Amino acid sequence: MMVTRIGLIGLSGVGKTTYIAIIIGHLLNPLRVRVIEPIRPELLESIDFSFESGTEAFWAEGIASIVDMMLEGTPVVASEISKGLKELRVTIKVDSPEGTLTSEISFGDFSGEVFTTIVDPVLQSMIEESPPPSFKNAFLSTLERMFGPTPADPAIAKGLEIVRKFVSGMYDGIIMLLDPVNVKNVSQVRLFYLLKAVGESVSGRRIPVIVLFTKSLTYGIVNIPRDIEKRDHVQIRNIYMGLLDIAKTRFRGLCNLLYGKLVRGGEYDLISVHFYDAYLHAKDSAPAVMYDPQQKVKYIVSFAPYAPLLSLIYTLNGLDPKHIY
């Protein structure tokens, strides 16, 4: 079985924990977390998953409690540094033209708090005038100098561990979540340097990257028909295909520094840029909760959470991601 390590990165508040909760929440109970997807319905049906042995109860309860909060109409709060670091490992099986793809996926949730607590202070203290021969080494040695090898604060210690792992280039693919409206220049620069450090660790291979704009419907960035839930797959797919180009153009315009790093830097392959929203019909960050009288269950509807993930899984297995639609 191929083990595929997928790193999720994004700054604080962008919705990384929500994204994982939506995907796993849907797999745990598709009545409570429903999805509108451009991917082929049979592909969606074929997805099977299991937690890493021994972690089932922890994650099932943890994700269920996040979904419970969503169904109360409560936005998911930013992961605290200590909570966001326990890596979620799942085995996902999905159909493909080459047969069933089985991937053990490790979602490294690079908590946004790690940026403010660790990455930012390190970058801010890198004031040496000349470009270092190795940015990654300069970054790691500054990290070491500032925090020491074993910090007393367990939260910081865990944060350091995930930063070191991330920078070591252990992930096979990266999903980078971005806010489609509030991409501040500072955010872009922070992510740029992180990608720069990771890029130096993977000489000889290129890391596939998916960019994912969160909250796209809530912000009105994406206009989709109000009755999208009633449309058939072909219509949804056609609408979504039009959005892919818009998303890429938006990424290039908003984040040119990152775009250049991912497209021209030589260390990464920008596979595609996607719009997604955790909550269809939401007016702000609070989930729009609906009720199904037949099933007697509250539910939320999420727009296109799987398309980016499956695009990356297909790519990592050497398949053309277009086959997912």
Place this chain on the structure above:
Amino acid sequence: MIRISDDRIRLVLTGVAGAGKTVLALTYFALGLRPDESNYRIVDIYPPAFALKFAKWLDDLNEGTPPPATIGYEEITIVAEYRGVPITTTFRSMSGELIAILGKDHSEEYLKYLSRTNKQLREIIEYIMYRSDMLILAYDPTAFRFNPHGKNFEEQFIQTKESIQQSRVLANLLLALYFRRSKKRLFGRVEKIDTPVCVAITKTDLFPNIRTEPLEWLRTVDGLLLGILKNRYKKWKIAPIAAYEKARKIGDKGYVPENGIKPYGVLEILDYIVGIFHKK
């Protein structure tokens, strides 16, 4: 033209404190984030601490807060491409001590003495010689006292202690570079050197009339500097520039652009550079 590096053009930009180097670096940074408009695309920037500062300033500027008048740094390097041509620009500050020493006097003996004995001067000259293809000098017109009722440049721009210091510093720097490069006599008739120099007159949004006659302006306010350029350097340019199209002063906190960063003349400097080094 012999280039220091085969793969990219390297520029060093320097000037006295407050001449506008930092805002110019910020301007290039801002342009580099919008390559579709500017054809200038940032590939990398060092040190990270200043990239974060610049990014924050741009975010703040979008909300109407001016960047600080100046910040302490030794060197900021922007690795970029302009119209597809790789260009690395290093914004290099001069220490207050070096400025004071260079601004003290302007004589052959004094400069010869400094070239022999002053480590900081030797360092910056070697830096320019070995790490750059071209020198850009930021020239601050606000160093002069401005008389709005003056009928011509001479009456409008009144010499001050600061303007005299700026003139001496830049003139001495050019002469010291010439001296090292040519190994010839400092004064008297000698061969010109081929290091291109651009004198970037900054902050011209405050004095738009400089833009129409930059050469005449420099001739009037700083004949010493213009004379060195004419007599010692083969390629030189006077470029009036501004980071902002229109700016207003916020008390002592510096200037804030009224319409964001819309630079004047900044890309023209790059056109000049690309024209020199990438002639087909």
